[in-house]
Amino acid sequence: MPEGMQAPFHSDHMKNVNCEKCLGKETWKPIRAHHCAACGFCVFKMDHHCPWINNCVGHRNMKYFLQFVIYVGISAAYLSLLMFISFYKLLSHSKPKIHMNKPWYAYAFIASIIAFVEGLLFAFFTYELMGEQFESIEDNQSYVDDLKK
Numbered sequence: 324m325p326e327g328m329q330a331p332f333h334s335d336h337m338k339n340v341n342c343e344k345c346l347g348k349e350t351w352k353p354i355r356a357h358h359c360a361a362c363g364f365c366v367f368k369m370d371h372h373c374p375w376i377n378n379c380v381g382h383r384n385m386k387y388f389l390q391f392v393i394y395v396g397i398s399a400a401y402l403s404l405l406m407f408i409s410f411y412k413l414l415s416h417s418k419p420k421i422h423m424n425k426p427w428y429a430y431a432f433i434a435s436i437i438a439f440v441e442g443l444l445f446a447f448f449t450y451e452l453m454g455e456q457f458e459s460i461e462d463n464q465s466y467v468d469d470l471k472k
């Protein structure tokens with residue numbers, strides 16, 4: 324919520340509620356806003372505070388977060404596929420190649436195994452996140468809204 328923003332209308336039935344935690348800022352807190360302790364301000368339609376992007380995911384950046392999750396998922400799956408193809412080619416050749424005798428080869432081999440596992444983990448992790456985000460969009464309910472229920 325922008326600092327100092329006031330409710331667009333005010334009546335006796337609908338109070339202009341300010342956030343108690345946004346001290347001294349007098350910022351309007353709509354029903355679907357939630358105060359984030361990590362960011363220190365209120366976020367409209369807050370989904371969660373994401374440690375990966377070090378920011379809240381809410382009304383204004385939900386689209387970019389979803390794109391971020393989809394692109395990371397595709398990249399991670401692609402990384403694992405490339406590593407898998409490399410291993411397959413390596414194991415299917417009977418003759419050792421020249422670069423296999425180089426001193427860095429063992430490190431590169433271990434690094435590519437780590438990259439393969441990391442790619443798989445991130446692909447599954449982002450696939451789960453994608454599912455949650457699409458569910459949120461479908462229900463028009465953020466993760467915080469679900470928790471408040």
Ligand SMILES: [Zn+2]
Nearest residue numbers: 342345358365
């Ligand atoms: Zn607040």
Ligand SMILES: [Zn+2]
Nearest residue numbers: 359362372379
């Ligand atoms: Zn936050």
